[in-house]
Amino acid sequence: xAIHFISDLHLCEEVPELNRLFAATLADWRGQIDALYIxxxxxxxxxxxxxxxxxxxxxxxxxRDFSAATPLYVLRGNRDFLLGExxxxxxxxxxxxxxxxxxxxxxxxxxxxxxxxxxxxxPYQQFRAMARNPQWQQAMLARPLAERHAIxxxxxxxxxxxxxxxxxxxxxxxxxxxxxxxxxxxxxxTLIHGHTHRPAVHRHSDGxxxxxxxVIADWHDGRGGYLRLDESGLSAHPLG
Numbered sequence: 205x206a207i208h209f210i211s212d213l214h215l216c217e218e219v220p221e222l223n224r225l226f227a228a229t230l231a232d233w234r235g236q237i238d239a240l241y242i243x244x245x246x247x248x249x250x251x252x253x254x255x256x257x258x259x260x261x262x263x264x265x266x267x268r269d270f271s272a273a274t275p276l277y278v279l280r281g282n283r284d285f286l287l288g289e290x291x292x293x294x295x296x297x298x299x300x301x302x303x304x305x306x307x308x309x310x311x312x313x314x315x316x317x318x319x320x321x322x323x324x325x326x327p328y329q330q331f332r333a334m335a336r337n338p339q340w341q342q343a344m345l346a347r348p349l350a351e352r353h354a355i356x357x358x359x360x361x362x363x364x365x366x367x368x369x370x371x372x373x374x375x376x377x378x379x380x381x382x383x384x385x386x387x388x389x390x391x392x393x394t395l396i397h398g399h400t401h402r403p404a405v406h407r408h409s410d411g412x413x414x415x416x417x418x419v420i421a422d423w424h425d426g427r428g429g430y431l432r433l434d435e436s437g438l439s440a441h442p443l444g
Contacts, residue, residue: 244281253290
């Protein structure tokens with residue numbers, strides 16, 4: 205058996221090919237793996253557990269069916285940080301706080317989404333600190349659903365415009381200093397994350413200790429990827 209990790213699916217009504225890939229993938233994996241970890245940005249946007257649409261209902265049903273047979277764990281990302289207990293009840297998933305530490309096949313692993321480690325992006329870090337504040341979230345969730353959707357559309361538009369103008373830049377990647385600090389604080393386990401859309405394997409060191417960092421592939425254009433963890437270690441695999 206094995207544990208699988210996915211991240212940055214950005215599921216929404218506008219990407220039906222990815223929604224189909226997600227449903228087919230979970231059907232294939234259901235009952236066939238030890239656990240599935242989704243490390244953030246499962247959804248392109250999540251404006252609150254009170255939201256409802258045919259797309260959301262279908263996706264939650266897929267998750268609920270999967271979690272009835274296989275343990276499912278979810279980290280919040282920068283697009284779906286408002287996932288809450290309503291999502292847990294509807295999906296059967298267990299929400300994890302980051303950084304999440306697990307022990308698997310005799311080795312330690314540290315799981316994060318990855319956005320907190322992009323410390324060169326100061327404007328985003330300021331927004332992140334605000335958006336993860338419980339008081340800010342309560343105030344946001346108290347707004348009418350239509351208003352929350354309008355705010356999300358505006359934020360998505362600004363984000364897409366920034367990507368179109370600059371693409372993948374150094375400022376949108378994790379910094380070595382943030383990664384080394386994170387690994388040092390947790391005893392130098394293997395680190396797994398998404399967010400940066402830069403699938404790769406890295407090694408970090410402070411001169412005395414070292415550890416690997418695995419970046420999960422994002423899903424786009426009808427394709428995706430996942431990491432498989434078994435007794436032999438980690439490996440990356442395509443989907444679609």
